[in-house]
Amino acid sequence: GAGVSQSPSNKVTEKGKDVELRCDPISGHTALYWYRQRLGQGLEFLIYFQGNSAPDKSGLPSDRFSAERTGESVSTLTIQRTQQEDSAVYLCASSFYRYNEQFFGPGTRLTVL
Amino acid sequence: TQLLEQSPQFLSIQEGENLTVYCNSSSVFSSLQWYRQEPGEGPVLLVTVVTGGEVKKLKRLTFQFGDARKDSSLHITAAQPGDTGLYLCAGPSLNRDDKIIFGKGTRLHILP
Incomplete structure (x- = not known):
């Protein structure tokens, strides 16, 4: 079956603009994570959705970042008033519940000029 | 706060050499996962270790989970250029949220 897909694959934007990144998880996966990965670095946790529970937003770096998930399907990560330090690869991951x-996904490479 | 500390951060060795990378924590984990990330791609799961003292082999890769389930190691025998990548360990949070926690990774470069 299809894996996790993300769009766009690349996004170049100007400082101050808003961007929206999309993640389509694997069907049936209840858990969905967003991570940020700066060049040459490890994964920085951003937000975690698990079923219908309230999302864990503890990793969001500022109130410019927000994310939504509709049920157990698509998720969008929105960054408002982008800054140059937001430039990174944004990775989405899904899993079939708990510790699986x-x-x-392949990630979205965001470049803020 | 639960943390997974990985060492070394960077490792560059010649093809054919052996190496070991480590994942350590002061907390007990019910299981640990190892992922490998190649440039331009998302991480891919290599193995999950669950039982203290467990050893799993995947071709030239040997994974070990510490007896106390606080640490894990990955040993690669006769490293090849295809082993180059970022190796990440991850484990489930002790909190009720079941969130997975990642270490910062070991960046491995195998020189041909």
Whole structure:
């Protein structure tokens, strides 16, 4: 079946603009994660959705970042008033509940000029 | 706060050499996962270790989970250029949220 997909694959924007990143998880996966990965660095946790529970937003770096998920399907990560330090690859992952294997999408490379 | 500390951060060795990378924590984990991320792609799961003292082999890769389930190691025998990548360990949070926590990774470069 299809894996996790993310769009766009690349996004170049100007400082101060808003951007919206999309993640389509694997069907049936209840858990969905967003991570940020700066060049040459590890994964920085942003937000976690698990079923119908309230999302864990503890990793969001500022109130310019927000994310939504509709049920157990698509998720969008929105960054308002982008800054140059927001430039990174944004990775989405989904898993079938709890501690199961996370399946990652290819990421969206965001460049803020 | 639960943390997974990975060492070394960077490792560059010649093809054919052996190496070991580590994932350590002061907290007990019910399981640990190892992922490998190649440039331009998302991480991919290599293995999950669940039982203290467990050893799992995946071709030239040997994974070990510490007896106390606080640490894990990955040993690669006769490293090849295809082993190059970022190796990440991850484990479930002790909190009720079941969130997975990642270490910062070991960036491995195998020189041909």
